[in-house]
Amino acid sequence: MKKLLLFCFICFAFSQFQQRPTLYIIGDSTVRNGSGKGSDGLWGWGSVISPYFDTTRIHIENHAIGGRSSRTFLTEGRWDKIMAALKPGDFVIMQFGHNDGGAINDTTRARGSIKGIGDETEEIDNLLTKKHEIVHSYGWYMKKYIRDTKSKRATPIVCSLVPRNVWKDGKVQRGVNSYATWAAQCAAAEGTTFIDLNEHIAKKYEAGYDEAKLKAEFFPGDHTHTNLAGAKFNAAAVVEGLQQQPACPLNQYLKK
Structure with missing residues (x-):
């Protein structure tokens, strides 16, 4: 009898573990660099964010991949697999x-999208893929990810792009009036959580660094891709941004 009860308990515990929600992370090399295991000493923040979460209660999958845009992550079929x-x-x-x-x-x-968040399209015969394609705006792709996620009764969270180590007049260059603003506009239009990583991290950089110090500590190769320390810095900023959105249900899975 005891063995049967133990077996039932194990089966129940396993089923509960299997039924954990999954956090899917999608993006480019600043979110996962290479294999996501630090090749060439470079890391994206999505590869180092799991320690902030109670992974007995939520499963985390980082599907970001270097070189991809909002357009090519979709056209290569990567989004279909998540859906x-x-x-x-x-x-x-x-x-x-x-x-x-x-x-x-x-x-x-052949990865660019039309600038902005409008409904403009450009019809092309793709010189790289040899396929006919209708290209949309950055905002169109972002809103598709948001809407598709909601259609599955899952929760989308939009982040603006992390800033590069590019400075002007003592300030980090933001993505204002471009991708950071467009990401915010997409989130607002679709009524979903938005984390302004672009602004949040830029302020943190300016508070304790300059271009030379950032290069020495976070950006060993270029102004875009971070080492492990830089990835951890950015992952912490993601979590801070999430905590500033208390209504977002993902917060319940953060470690206390």
Whole structure:
């Protein structure tokens, strides 16, 4: 009898573990660099954020991948795989923008989206993929991720892009009037949680660093990609931004 009860308890505990909600993270190399295991000493914040969460209660999957824009994360079928698994109670944190300013159609990357959040389209024969494609605006793609997530009764969370180590007149250059603003506008239009990483991290940089110090401590190779220390700094900023949104249900899974 005791063995049967123990077996039943184990089965129940396992089923509860399996039914944990999942936090899906999508984005570019600033969210997951390379394999996400620190190759070349570079890391994205999504690879180091799990210690802030009670992973006995929530499962975390970082699906971000270097070089992708809001457009190509969708067109490569990566979003479809998440949608196939997404279930009620899950979460999606999204951060795009660093690669959306590239060429819309070329033979090397073809990853750019139309600037802004409008409904404009550009019809192309993609020189890279050899496929016919209708290209949309950055905002169109972001709003699609938000709406698709909500359609599964999951919770979308939009982040503005983390700032680069680019300074002017003693200030970190923001994405104002471009991708940071457009991300905020998409979140507001769709009524979902927004974390302004661009502004929040820029202020933190300015409070304790300058361009040279940031390069020495966080940006060993260029002005965009962080080392482990920089990724941890940015992950902490994500959590701080989340905590400033107390109504967001993801907060309940943070460690006390």
